Amino acid sequence: MNELLSRAHAAYQRHDWQRAEELFDEARARGGLGADDLHAVADASWWLGHLDRSLETAAEAYRCYLDDTQPRRAAMEALGIAYLHALRGDEAEASGWMSRAAGLLSGEPDCPEQAYLAYLVDVEGGLDRWELDSVLTAADVVRESGRRHSDTTLVALGLTGRGHALIRQGRVADGMAALDDAMTTSLHDGLSPDWVGNVYCHLMSACHEVADVPRARHWTAAASRWVDSFSAAVLFAGICRVHRAQILQEAGAWEEAEREAARVCTDVEHLAVGTAAEAHYQVGEVRRLRGDYDGALAEYQRARELGRDPQPGSALVRLAQGQADAASSSIRAALLAETGDRLVRARLLAAQVEIALSAGDIETARAASAELSETAARYGSAGLNALARQAEGLVSLADGGAEEALPILRDACRLWRELDAPYECARVRLVLAQAYMALGDDDAAAAEQSVAADVFKRLGAAPDSPKPPRWGVGPPLPDGLTRREVEVLGLVAHGRTNRQIATSLTLSEKTVARHLSNIFAKTGVSSRTEAAAYAFQHRLAP
Missing domain, CATH: 1.25.40.10 (Tetratricopeptide repeat domain)
Structure with missing residues (x-):
């Protein structure tokens, strides 16, 4: 029995999840598993995409740790269960398990487990609420705890939270440097595999937010090589694949992008609602670009059902279908809903x-x-x-x-x-x-x-999608004036200074001066007074 469990744990340590699960099952049939054994089974099942089994076995491990009077280990198991429920969209279950973890750790002395709880509650929760100053403080506490307890994973998580918060504050270079550091640590310094996906997701989210396509390409390729070294990793592979689909779309490999995203929809919809929602949206984007508007709207709708706002893709489909009013209403509503x-x-x-x-x-x-x-x-x-x-x-x-x-x-x-x-x-x-x-x-x-x-x-772009309307077509203006020049002229007619015009039209004073020079040349006037008279004469100013 001991030899069988040793082999099972060896397979688990080398990330051969399938073999580890088989060996632990055999050991269970012969006599039962301890808390650490159950934890390993739950983790292996998660990597294999067997989420129900992972949750059930993790709950067994949690009870065993309590029975063995190991509250800190029980708390970490509760945090893991909460995280899995959150991935699947079970917010009430996630909240309940998070509360259990907090209760178990409330009376404990300083320990790494408290920092993991702080990361999930104060760092990730603060990012969701955009409480960025608080996130920076909490992330530094997590990182310092990692250094104090020689926990590399906590150090990387602290860097992750700090980097993402800095980027959202507009300190992009500093934030990306912190996230790069965290990702390098994740892939090369023996970080717990369970947390590598968390770091990667934050990095990809930040890259997507600021449209840093080259960095997203680099780290997605690196993460894909890392996960390919495992015998199986259903969920992490799905996370990588949806980001790979986004990158392929940007690079113009649309067929491959749709194939990758569609595979994610099939593989992980029962495991990670957010990842599946993003994958459906991505399939919709490729279909929109290729002119399959009904197919795109169906995917956007599925993304909406899973909690992902289908904008701006859905509005752009309506625009391509010639429904400009519907598109305008949709995009306006999306902007009103997203204020922060x-x-x-x-x-x-x-x-x-x-x-x-x-x-x-x-x-x-x-x-x-x-x-x-x-x-x-x-x-x-x-x-x-x-x-x-x-x-x-x-x-x-x-x-x-x-x-x-x-x-x-x-x-x-x-x-x-x-x-x-x-x-x-x-x-x-x-x-x-x-x-x-x-x-x-x-x-x-x-x-x-x-x-x-x-x-x-x-x-293979849609025939009508790359044909923008001929904007700016309207009644002809006198003497070759442009519409922007007419706007400037109208404000001159009402006595505005160059500085006031610049402020009103969101231009630089230098640009306003250039417009005035063009106006004088085209209309043959030589002063602001003559320009004002010209404007009123040609009904260019009210």
Whole structure:
């Protein structure tokens, strides 16, 4: 019996979960298992995706630890059970087991188990509530406890919480450095495998929030190599696979991205609700880009049922179907519901710019673009900057300002190209083509359209999705004035200074001065007084 248990624990230590489960089952049939044996069985079952069995066996281990008067071990088992229930979406069960763990540890002297509880309650809970200063304090306490007790896992978890909180505060470089450190520790310093997935998920969440595609690619590849060294790891493999699908979509490998995400939906929906919800949304995204709008909406709906907001994808489908009003209402409601998380709002704002311009609502588009630019400036990632510059260029072009839009759109195209995001880059090229046409450079416009068409054909993009509407089409303006120049002229007519105009239109004073110079040249006036008279004469100012 002892020899059999030794073999079972050896298989468990080398992460051969299937063999460990078999050997422990054989030992149980011969005479029963102790608390540590049951803990190992529960853990192996989790890695194999046998969640019901894992929960049942972990509860046995919990009772055994209590019977053996080991409250700290019982508390850790309770935390593990709470975590599994939370993954599956059983919030009431998770709360109950968390309370059991807290009760067992309340009278204990300083110990690592208290730090694990603090991480789940104060760090992860604080991140959910965006109590970022409190998270930083709690994360440092967790890390110090890890150092004090020589617990590498706690040190990595403290770094993880600190890094994610710093990023949400806008201190992206410092936050990513902490998360990189935590992930390196996870994969190379013998971190408990149970917690590697937690660190990885926080890192991927942060990369997604600030659109740091290169870092997400690097760590997903590293995590995939790590998990491939195990004989089986259903849930962690699913977590890796959904992030891999996101990266494949960005890189233009849409068929593979949909296949990876669909496999996650099948493998882990009964194990981890959040991961499955994200996978369904990802399948919907690929289908939307390929023009399967009914299929996309079905996946978005399933994501909603599992607790994932289907925006902005659902609204963009409605836009592609020609339902601009429905799309506008959906994206507006999503933004009203999401008031605190600026990073979640960023992608919603990018979609709102496109939807609003399609509906001819340039003021809403301008306001969304301005907020998106503020967020990009605060967080400073290349992905957010690309989104913001693209939105800014669309608004400028829609406002009739091809001269102003051209360098902005070229910058957006460069950023997307550097991020290896061919679809987004191609979409910007189509808008660039419109800017070139407005400026009379038909050769450049044709070249941009040709490159974009080749990309859409290679990706299998929907025929209508890469054709943005010709924004900015409206009544002709006198003397070749752009809509932005007319706005500036109207404010000049009402006696506004350059500084006041800049504030009102969210421009720099230098840009306002350039617009005025263009206005004077086009209209033949030589002073602000003459410009005001021109504005009233041509009914360009109320």
